[in-house]
Structure formats: structure tokens, C-alpha cells
Amino acid sequence: MSVESGNGSVDSLLATEHVTKAFGGLVAVEDVSFHVKPRSIVSIIGPNGAGKTTFFNMLTGLYKPTLGRILFGGTDVTGTRPDIITSLGVARTFQNIRLFSSMTATENVMVGQHARMKAGLFGSILRPPSVRKEEIAVRDKAREMLAYVGLAENHFGQLASNLSYGDQRRVEIARALASDPALLLLDEPTAGMNPQESARLTEFMEQLREERALTILLIEHDMKVVMGVSERITVLDHGTKIAEGQPEEIRADDRVIEAYLGKREGGQQG
Amino acid sequence: MSRVAQLRRDPRAGVAIAVLGGIAVALFPLFRPPLDGLTNDAILALAFVVMALGLNLVVGFAGLLDLGYVAFYAFGLMVTGWWASDFFSSVNDEKGIHVGTSDFVSSLPGIHLNLLLLIIGAIVICATAGILIGLPTLRLRGDYIAIVTLAFGEIISRVFANGDEVTIFGDNKLSNGRQSISPIDQINLPIFGEFDSATDLRPYYWAVLALVLVVLFVDFRLRDSRLGRAWIALREDEVAAASMGVPLVKTKLLSYAAGGAFGGISGAFLGPFFSSINANQFQFGFSIFILAMVILGGLGSVWGVVLGAVSLSFVNYWLIPDVLDGEFVRGKLDSLGLEFSFSEVTFGVFGFLLVLMMVLRPEGLLPERRRQIELTSGEGPLDDTKAAVFEARA
Numbered sequence: 001m002s003v004e005s006g007n008g009s010v011d012s013l014l015a016t017e018h019v020t021k022a023f024g025g026l027v028a029v030e031d032v033s034f035h036v037k038p039r040s041i042v043s044i045i046g047p048n049g050a051g052k053t054t055f056f057n058m059l060t061g062l063y064k065p066t067l068g069r070i071l072f073g074g075t076d077v078t079g080t081r082p083d084i085i086t087s088l089g090v091a092r093t094f095q096n097i098r099l100f101s102s103m104t105a106t107e108n109v110m111v112g113q114h115a116r117m118k119a120g121l122f123g124s125i126l127r128p129p130s131v132r133k134e135e136i137a138v139r140d141k142a143r144e145m146l147a148y149v150g151l152a153e154n155h156f157g158q159l160a161s162n163l164s165y166g167d168q169r170r171v172e173i174a175r176a177l178a179s180d181p182a183l184l185l186l187d188e189p190t191a192g193m194n195p196q197e198s199a200r201l202t203e204f205m206e207q208l209r210e211e212r213a214l215t216i217l218l219i220e221h222d223m224k225v226v227m228g229v230s231e232r233i234t235v236l237d238h239g240t241k242i243a244e245g246q247p248e249e250i251r252a253d254d255r256v257i258e259a260y261l262g263k264r265e266g267g268q269q270g
Numbered sequence: 271m272s273r274v275a276q277l278r279r280d281p282r283a284g285v286a287i288a289v290l291g292g293i294a295v296a297l298f299p300l301f302r303p304p305l306d307g308l309t310n311d312a313i314l315a316l317a318f319v320v321m322a323l324g325l326n327l328v329v330g331f332a333g334l335l336d337l338g339y340v341a342f343y344a345f346g347l348m349v350t351g352w353w354a355s356d357f358f359s360s361v362n363d364e365k366g367i368h369v370g371t372s373d374f375v376s377s378l379p380g381i382h383l384n385l386l387l388l389i390i391g392a393i394v395i396c397a398t399a400g401i402l403i404g405l406p407t408l409r410l411r412g413d414y415i416a417i418v419t420l421a422f423g424e425i426i427s428r429v430f431a432n433g434d435e436v437t438i439f440g441d442n443k444l445s446n447g448r449q450s451i452s453p454i455d456q457i458n459l460p461i462f463g464e465f466d467s468a469t470d471l472r473p474y475y476w477a478v479l480a481l482v483l484v485v486l487f488v489d490f491r492l493r494d495s496r497l498g499r500a501w502i503a504l505r506e507d508e509v510a511a512a513s514m515g516v517p518l519v520k521t522k523l524l525s526y527a528a529g530g531a532f533g534g535i536s537g538a539f540l541g542p543f544f545s546s547i548n549a550n551q552f553q554f555g556f557s558i559f560i561l562a563m564v565i566l567g568g569l570g571s572v573w574g575v576v577l578g579a580v581s582l583s584f585v586n587y588w589l590i591p592d593v594l595d596g597e598f599v600r601g602k603l604d605s606l607g608l609e610f611s612f613s614e615v616t617f618g619v620f621g622f623l624l625v626l627m628m629v630l631r632p633e634g635l636l637p638e639r640r641r642q643i644e645l646t647s648g649e650g651p652l653d654d655t656k657a658a659v660f661e662a663r664a
Contacts, residue, residue, distance in 0.1 A: 060513055086515035098510035100503045105273030111503045115515030117496045122526055125488050134597055135495075 013038045017067035028054040030239040041216045046236035061085040087115035089180035101161035109142035112178030145174040186218040273555040304470040315583035316478040322563040324532025330570035332525035333505025335416040338423025344552040346537015351451040356380035372464040392534030400530030404523045427552035446468035568634025569649035
């Protein structure tokens, strides 16, 4: 397999080259190359089991690709530890909300800033002025982020497990934003939301890009959201990339329609 | 509203009770004889508070089930055996090495270090041992961590049990095995001078009380810090924690190291207090004893663990030998024709207490605010009907 040199990806924030992940004999993601331009919103779509989340898990370091390279901002981050990838500027949310349920909303967002903090073991015990200042700054920033994602102030001190579903989604986004990412990965952010909430989230993504200069990569099933917000869409099916392009192109692509609805003639798959 | 209820709501009342309680705890030995059974039990209880707080860092905060905590107790005691007795009697041409010791001890052969140095030594050794035990468990989860740590505890206790046949540094033995190393030097502190456990236990009580206060301070600081939040995040969801920038390896190893260091501190204090150490003290049951304190008090709850350690320690050193095996109960049992002593079924008593607790108060005596909610609300957003059911049952 030929691997392109990283030079071609100078203008892209994130690039993958021939990324493949096999679990034993099962190939979950096969030979996916794509790139994401800075300050763009890009969607990954595909039927259930297409390998979207596996792909995300490789981008964030939870899985190590079997083959291929992942470049973030021009540096090779293939197989790098998740916490280091986070500190480089990649943050994510999860398909099933994964908040720290016994911590308050504020504490959750404070953990999100872990990579941006310095206090070590002895700093934590002795708490010199620098650590004290850092703690206050981190708490203030956590509250600021929670307000930014629209959590009511009287919910800041609530345990994450006691928040409503919509609020939990908000806290998860705030926690991801707290690490000052350049790239935000959202795994099915509108799952379980009603159409109004989805529309609000769509607006919010645009707002994030404008106000925080963020690049957003999302996995999404709601086509209204995907078509409304994405500049580019990548379609995965059975682990391989079957189409890539602007929303109109994807909407008209025969292979995409086939993947979602089955073959036009005689086919029963899907 | 009743007077009592009014008092309960007044925050000043809480402070007053805490201050009075603190004074009572600090001064009670003054009203007891110098060599007193109660003071003796209280010293042990406080030493176990330090141990339990250490184990709580690992099990309660970081959520790593450690069943080999006896290893740190063993290292802590052995540090006093090595460096505060005539164990290495041949060093320095049998003249010995002495740092910060009393005049009497300074004339003895062997290595003799001041308590403060022993504590530092124990912290270093136990933190290192904590990291060593942590390394093989990094890829494991849950029950598997328990098995590996259990094995580690057993290995350490076996090594010391057979250490009399292992020679290090020339012809020195590693330990005395099942024979005692005795006597361990009495504690000798600057200003306070040398303690003497044969005539007055009270200085030991105040020394261990001071240790507990220092350890509590460290514990609270750690809990409310970047590191403490990372530990709790790790306990809640390892994958999410890693994705939020928490380095798993470093965070886990720090919890093992810090937890081990607490155990070492306690051991370095208990060595001089026992004045005699041997490998029979390093039993698997000890790990369970400390773990039971943590669970009884409330996993993750600092004050709960303090209460759990004091309670179980008094059950073990006072309730069972002095009350259940005391004349009154013994007499009653004899009249029923039952001849047995509760000391022989100590762990049965503990087991009974734990079962009782799991039925009546599964979250522990003083549960951590977080745990309480976890146990009563289940997964996900709080379900009103479920909460109502729990309230109705409570």
C-alpha cells in the first residue's frame, strides 16, 4: 500500500491516509482517506455498523489503526495516547452520553480542562498561590462554558446524573469545549432530541465555528441536520468510504441511496 | 419546630460540636492513667485510620480494588525493623549508625534513625512498591486488579516470612522471618524527647493524632484538586476520562503510590509502638480488615472512612476481647452450655457486621455525597418514580 507523504495536508487540519482497523478477522474500517479543512463542518454518515464510531475512536486515540496514518495539524498522531491527542487540540463527545455521573456539572467541565492544567501531586497537596489561582481560573472557566452552552445557572452544582437528557448533552459539549480544542468531534449529538432541539443544536454548531474558530466533525443520522450544517459529507458503508462531497452531491449519489435504501432492482440488503 | 431541630439547623451548633469533640479527642488521655487499655486501643484505631485513608485513595477515589494493602503495612513495619533496631548489628564495625537518636540508643549497634526519617523512608519505599504493584494492573479492570494486588500482598508477606534465609549486603539477613525483630527503638522526637511505651502511652497517642491530622489535611487537599478530580473521573468512566485529557497510566500509578505511602507512614509509627515485629503480622486478613473499614465507613468518603476505621478497630481490640469475651457474656454462654471465644471467630463477627450493613445501610456509615446518589438513583437521569420508591422504602 502506498502512503502519501504528509505534505499534501498542509491546508487541512485533520487528514487520514488509508486508515484501516481490523478486530481479528473483522475489518471495521478499511482504507479510509479523507481530510478536514480548518473551520469547516464535516459530517460522517452511513448506516448502522458502518464503522463511523470506530473511525472516531481511532481519531481520538482510543483505538490504534491497524494500517494507515492520521495527521492532525500536520503532525502524525497515529496510535498516540488519547490524553495527548486531547492536549494537542482534539475534543469529543460520545454517542451514549459519558459524563462522570457522580460529579457536578461544573466538576465535569473542570475535568475537561485537565490537559490545560499544571498542578501535580505536590502542587495539589501544598497548594501554592499558582495552583490556587489555577483552580479559581479553571472553576470560572467551567462556569463560563456551562453558561455558553446554555445550562441554567442553578444546575451548575447539580450532579450530572440528576440532569435532564438535554442538559447532559449540553454539559458534555461544555466539557469537550473546556479543553480549548481546535477540532471538535461530535458523535450523534442530536440522538434523542426533538426537531426543535436539533435545529437549535445546528445553529449552535454554526455559532461555535464563528465565535470559537472551531472545526467540527460530526457523526449524525438526522439528515436534516447533516444537510443543513455540513460543508462536506463523507459516507461510510461496511467500513469503506463510498462517497464524499457537498450535500447536494451526496443527496444525488446512487451508491449512497443504495447503501441506505437497498438496490433499486431486486436487491434486499440494507 | 422543636428546639433540637432548631439547633440542628444552626451552623454554629455544628461548629461548636466539632470543636468540643476535637477537644475531647485531643485531651481524653489526660483523664486516664498513663498505661491505659482505652488509650492503647485508641492509638491502634488512629493508626488504622491512616491506613484506611490510604486505601481509600486507591479504592474509594480511583476505584481500583486493591486487596494487597498488607504489603504496605509490611514495608512500613520492616523499615522500622531495618533502620530502628539492632537488626543490622554488624554495620560500621558493630558501632552502628545513628541519626537523631537518644543517648541510650546511640550506644547500640545497628542502624538507628529518627522517626521522621523512618517515615520518609517508608513513604519512599511504599510509593515505589505502589508503582510496582500498579504497573502490571494497568491493562486490567475490576476483579482482575483485585486478583493481581492480592497476589502482590501475598508475595511481599512470603518474602518477609522467608527473609531469614535471604542474605543481603554481605551476611545480613533480609528479615527475621517468623522470629521477632525486637526491640524497635522508642519514638524520639525533637523537643518532646524520647517516649516510653512501658510507662506512659499518652505521647504515642498524641503523636498518632498529629499524624492523622496531617494525613487528613493531605487527603482533603488531594481530593479537591486536579488530581483528585482525575481519580474520580477515572473511577466513573475510564474511556471518557482518557478522552478528556487524563493520562491513565500516570493517574493510576499516582493513586497507588499515594495510597501506599499512607500505609507506610502508619507502619513506620506502629513499629516503635509494637516494639516487636515479625512476619506473622503480615497476613492476607489484614488487607481485608482495612478494606472492611473503608467499606463500612463509606467508599470514597473521608470522614466515613475515619469513622469506619475507628469503629472496626474498636470492635477488634475492645468489643470482641473485652466485651464479647468478657466475664459477663462468657458467663451467660457458659450457663447455656456454649464454650467458645469470640476471638476465634473475629472474621465471622466482621462478616456479620458487613452483612448487617449491606442490608441496613449499603452506602456506608457516612456515605460520600456522590456514592449516595449513585446507589439510590441508578444509572442515568434521576427517575422520579424510582426515587419515590426508594423514599417510600426508606
